[in-house]
Amino acid sequence: MDSIKTPQTSSPAAASWHSLAAEDVLKRLQTTAEGLSHQEGQQRLARHGPNVLERQSQSGPLRVLFRQINNPLIWVLLGSAVLAIALGKVTDGLVVLAVVVLNTVIGFVQEFRAGRAIEALSRMVPELTAVLRGGHKVTVPAAELVLGDVVMLASGDKVPADLRLISVRNLQVEEAALTGESVPVMKQLRPVAEDAALGDRSNLAFGGTLVTSGTGTAVVVATGGHTELGRISKMLGETVDLQTPLTKALATIGRFLTIGILAVSVVLLAVGLLRGYAVGEALLVAITLAVAAIPEGLPAIVTIALAIGVQRMAARRAVIRKLPAVETLGSTTVICSDKTGTLTRNEMTVQALWTPAGGWTMSGVGYAPEGRLHQKGVPVDGVPEAARELLRAGALCNDAALQSKGGKWELTGDPTEGALLVAAEKAGLPVEELCERFPRVDAIPFESESQFMATLHEDGEDRRSIFLKGAPEVILRRCALPEGLRPEGVLAEVERMAEGGMRVLAVASKAVPATHERMEPEHVAGGFSLLGLQGMIDPPRQEAIAAVRACHEAGIVVKMITGDHQKTAESIGRELGLHGTGPALTGRQLAELNDHQLAEAGATTNVFARVAPEHKLRLVRALQARHQVVAMTGDGVNDAPALKQANIGVAMGITGTAVSKEAADIVLMDDNFASIAAAVEEGRRVYDNLIKSLAFVLPTNLGLALILAFGVAFFPIQEVGGALAPLMPMLPTQLLWINLVATVALALPLAFEAKEPNVMQRPPRSPSGPVLSRFVVVRTLVAAVLMAAGAIGLFLWEYTSEVGRSGHAVALREAQTMAVTTVILFQIFYMLMCRSLKGSIFRLGWLSNPTVFVGIGVLVLLQLGFIYLPFMQKVFGTSALDWKALGMSTLVAVVILPVIGAEKLWRSRRERTSLDRREPPRGLRVGPRLPA
Numbered sequence: 001m002d003s004i005k006t007p008q009t010s011s012p013a014a015a016s017w018h019s020l021a022a023e024d025v026l027k028r029l030q031t032t033a034e035g036l037s038h039q040e041g042q043q044r045l046a047r048h049g050p051n052v053l054e055r056q057s058q059s060g061p062l063r064v065l066f067r068q069i070n071n072p073l074i075w076v077l078l079g080s081a082v083l084a085i086a087l088g089k090v091t092d093g094l095v096v097l098a099v100v101v102l103n104t105v106i107g108f109v110q111e112f113r114a115g116r117a118i119e120a121l122s123r124m125v126p127e128l129t130a131v132l133r134g135g136h137k138v139t140v141p142a143a144e145l146v147l148g149d150v151v152m153l154a155s156g157d158k159v160p161a162d163l164r165l166i167s168v169r170n171l172q173v174e175e176a177a178l179t180g181e182s183v184p185v186m187k188q189l190r191p192v193a194e195d196a197a198l199g200d201r202s203n204l205a206f207g208g209t210l211v212t213s214g215t216g217t218a219v220v221v222a223t224g225g226h227t228e229l230g231r232i233s234k235m236l237g238e239t240v241d242l243q244t245p246l247t248k249a250l251a252t253i254g255r256f257l258t259i260g261i262l263a264v265s266v267v268l269l270a271v272g273l274l275r276g277y278a279v280g281e282a283l284l285v286a287i288t289l290a291v292a293a294i295p296e297g298l299p300a301i302v303t304i305a306l307a308i309g310v311q312r313m314a315a316r317r318a319v320i321r322k323l324p325a326v327e328t329l330g331s332t333t334v335i336c337s338d339k340t341g342t343l344t345r346n347e348m349t350v351q352a353l354w355t356p357a358g359g360w361t362m363s364g365v366g367y368a369p370e371g372r373l374h375q376k377g378v379p380v381d382g383v384p385e386a387a388r389e390l391l392r393a394g395a396l397c398n399d400a401a402l403q404s405k406g407g408k409w410e411l412t413g414d415p416t417e418g419a420l421l422v423a424a425e426k427a428g429l430p431v432e433e434l435c436e437r438f439p440r441v442d443a444i445p446f447e448s449e450s451q452f453m454a455t456l457h458e459d460g461e462d463r464r465s466i467f468l469k470g471a472p473e474v475i476l477r478r479c480a481l482p483e484g485l486r487p488e489g490v491l492a493e494v495e496r497m498a499e500g501g502m503r504v505l506a507v508a509s510k511a512v513p514a515t516h517e518r519m520e521p522e523h524v525a526g527g528f529s530l531l532g533l534q535g536m537i538d539p540p541r542q543e544a545i546a547a548v549r550a551c552h553e554a555g556i557v558v559k560m561i562t563g564d565h566q567k568t569a570e571s572i573g574r575e576l577g578l579h580g581t582g583p584a585l586t587g588r589q590l591a592e593l594n595d596h597q598l599a600e601a602g603a604t605t606n607v608f609a610r611v612a613p614e615h616k617l618r619l620v621r622a623l624q625a626r627h628q629v630v631a632m633t634g635d636g637v638n639d640a641p642a643l644k645q646a647n648i649g650v651a652m653g654i655t656g657t658a659v660s661k662e663a664a665d666i667v668l669m670d671d672n673f674a675s676i677a678a679a680v681e682e683g684r685r686v687y688d689n690l691i692k693s694l695a696f697v698l699p700t701n702l703g704l705a706l707i708l709a710f711g712v713a714f715f716p717i718q719e720v721g722g723a724l725a726p727l728m729p730m731l732p733t734q735l736l737w738i739n740l741v742a743t744v745a746l747a748l749p750l751a752f753e754a755k756e757p758n759v760m761q762r763p764p765r766s767p768s769g770p771v772l773s774r775f776v777v778v779r780t781l782v783a784a785v786l787m788a789a790g791a792i793g794l795f796l797w798e799y800t801s802e803v804g805r806s807g808h809a810v811a812l813r814e815a816q817t818m819a820v821t822t823v824i825l826f827q828i829f830y831m832l833m834c835r836s837l838k839g840s841i842f843r844l845g846w847l848s849n850p851t852v853f854v855g856i857g858v859l860v861l862l863q864l865g866f867i868y869l870p871f872m873q874k875v876f877g878t879s880a881l882d883w884k885a886l887g888m889s890t891l892v893a894v895v896i897l898p899v900i901g902a903e904k905l906w907r908s909r910r911e912r913t914s915l916d917r918r919e920p921p922r923g924l925r926v927g928p929r930l931p932a
């Protein structure tokens with residue numbers, strides 16, 4: 001085949017596939033309704049390239065660079081550089097410039113990398129699509145789609161490319177991504193006018209739009225950049241927003257700090273002038289204060305800590321789609337989780353059969369198709385006819401497939417349906433043969449809302465059969481029962497199975513004339529005869545049981561929400577160790593409650609059964625009305641509103657629909673509840689580390705400001721070159737050295753700090769609590785005062801003891817070097833204390849965060865250079881210190897260890913007493929366990 005001819009209108013890009021009949025489209029694309037062959041698919045892929053969109057990135061290099069430069073501090077620094085040069089201090093000015101450039105480069109590189117990493121992760125969730133290749137349904141990555149591929153669409157899918165529909169069943173597509181219109185449009189097959197607007201091309205499905213209901217098949221007519229979305233995607237950016245509540249709070253704090261610091265600078269300027277400084281000198285001091293006191297390294301540190309959190313969550317199978325979720329996870333108080341596949345293994349095995357003629361249990365586990373029927377523990381010879389009919393209908397009304405691969409059985413499709421296939425095989429009914437004998441004519445797929453599935457089959461010469469399976473209440477309503485059997489009797493049987501934790505499906509059948517081609521809703525509304533019940537177990541995941549316990553310890557309430565039967569839900573709830581005050585609340589009961597009653601019931605009940613997606617939305621709202629921070633899982637199309645409403649929407653990576661993933665804040669790559677608990681733990685760790693960085697950085701800035709202010713206000717004035725100038729404990733360049741080099745080198749490792757031993761043994765953080773808690777403020781004051789006192793004390797001691805011996809200039813240099821060194825040593829010790837906010841650092845393990853020692857090692861080397869290298873001495877105005885001076889600095893700096901240690905001890909004593917008096921989370925009552 002040469003190239004595929006696309007029908008062209010005046011513009012080559014705007015193919016008018018919508019004006020052609022479906023057969024013509026297939027013909028032009030040299031394909032059939034059976035799809036391409038596998039080989040042809042590969043060849044077309046090689047020829048036309050993959051189906052991917054080039055997207056513009058929000059974190060492109062220029063934007064990130066602009067963010068670095070567009071910072072008031074940079075302007076202050078540049079101003080001070082210019083001023084220094086104007087005053088003849090050329091070296092000083094150049095050093096400031098160099099530090100500005102260095103700081104910008106470091107911030108740029110770090111933030112750029114972090115942004116890229118986060119973006120890459122948000123794309124980690126694979127997009128798969130079902131296509132027909134060589135007549136078989138296979139699942140391929142959406143990127144491998146080519147022109148002419150026949151795609152199968154189902155409700156919840158994201159349309160993978162531009163498609164011309166060739167069959168539809170109630171197919172509705174939401175095209176907001178393209179047209180902005182969020183009301184779904186009904187699709188159909190007839191050609192439409194060539195000049196129809198995009199929204200009116202109702203026989204096309206556009207890439208990037210979402211299937212909200214129904215099914216369809218369609219042929220690919222445009223891929224990648226040639227799709228409608230591809231053509232506008234240059235306008236659309238990948239919206240990876242690097243802002244979170246915390247970064248916003250910090251930005252606000254930063255603004256206030258800057259204003260405050262500028263005000264203090266002005267005061268300092270006035271004080272300097274009053275004391276008789278030369279104007280230039282006084283100005284320089286004021287600007288130096290600003291430089292010293294603004295925590296310029298902080299934004300980069302925050303971004304990096306968040307990025308590390310995102311990466312570690314991904315390693316634990318939770319992919320963050322929206323960055324603020326990293327923080328919100330840490331304050332989650334309630335997790336509402338689906339049952340099947342998330343809390344349980346989703347490995348269904350049929351264990352019990354019941355028919356109006358009798359009941360049996362089934363031996364044999366897993367997918368191994370060998371087993372026997374037992375009655376009251378005694379093996380049954382042969383399979384009774386009633387059981388045979390039940391199993392046959394269950395295997396035919398089924399979309400799953402069982403394939404033998406190298407002696408092992410592999411299941412594709414829904415595990416519930418897989419279990420029915422396995423059960424049939426076990427009883428000696430080969431599924432493949434059944435499907436050949438009773439070819440399927442039509443089907444109504446299973447949906448959580450309807451809770452049933454129906455298929456129409458050929459059944460001999462003169463008739464066809466409809467098989468129906470689903471939730472027993474739903475099926476029974478459509479059945480006429482044999483004499484002597486009442487619905488209550490059947491439902492009692494259902495309860496008996498469900499009490500053992502089994503999921504129960506009822507199966508029914510009905511004969512229809514051979515002319516029957518299509519099933520409409522009225523055909524499945526009644527007139528069925530009940531074939532029986534199949535009960536299957538799906539054991540809880542062991543790791544989910546452990547994770548539920550971990551959540552309880554962490555003060556998080558776990559609620560299970562399931563479409564299953566009330567008794568099944570209660571039984572599984574008990575196995576999982578969920579707290580609850582009584583029987584499960586059902587969707588129907590829930591629907592009858594008003595919002596106020598629901599809030600009350602939602603707070604006390606932890607197991608919800610037979611719940612429909614719209615109930616989930618109400619439940620989230622009810623919990624939020626009680627000030628809970630709610631994480632909610634979901635996988636279906638109709639879960640999307642609840643996922644959006646929840647504080648943390650959690651979608652399933654394997655079984656989830658594209659629609660639910662789009663709506664979610666995080667996606668679980670393994671569909672496992674334990675990954676949510678892991679993400680919560682990481683979320684708490686990230687937040688801890690951010691506060692640690694904050695508690696480390698702020699005292700440095702405050703301390704430096706105190707040192708300077710003290711100098712200006714109280715130190716003697718000296719005459720330099722005919723003008724009066726203050727005797728300063730540190731030079732501006734030295735302050736910059738501390739604030740930009742040392743602080744960043746030491747604060748960054750804190751972002752890598754491992755989790756505190758008790759992260760999951762304390763209650764969730766209040767989302768409304770201030771970032772600058774009293775704890776951080778007190779810690780900042782204590783450390784800053786200590787640091788300033790130590791540095792000023794040593795400065796004075798060194799200067800006064802040295803000035804008589806070596807004169808003013810030498811003594812000043814030495815004293816300043818000593819003050820800077822003291823601050824740096826102080827920071828090193830203080831940083832070690834910050835590794836745990838409130839706990840003892842000795843409980844952390846020395847090697848739990850090796851980056852700490854890398855940071856310290858690098859800084860010690862740099863500081864030695866700062867003191868002893870002639871080049872650095874010249875630039876920073878330092879001079880070599882002897883051992884005695886170094887020893888004194890170390891001795892003074894180390895004082896921080898016992899001081900902060902004592903403060904931690906006092907705090908932990910106080911918290912322990914208040915912990916004993918603590919109440920459970922507000923608005924939530926955690927009742928006793930369900931009776932065993």
Ligand code: ATP
Nearest residue numbers: 338339340416446448451453469470471562563564
């Ligand atoms: P969750 O993941 O929220 O726990 P669920 O898997 O328990 O959801 P659904 O899949 O909506 O809930 O199933 C609800 C009920 O529908 C089941 O209890 C069962 O009776 C019935 N059912 C489930 N799967 C099928 C199916 N493939 N065909 C027919 N009926 C089904």
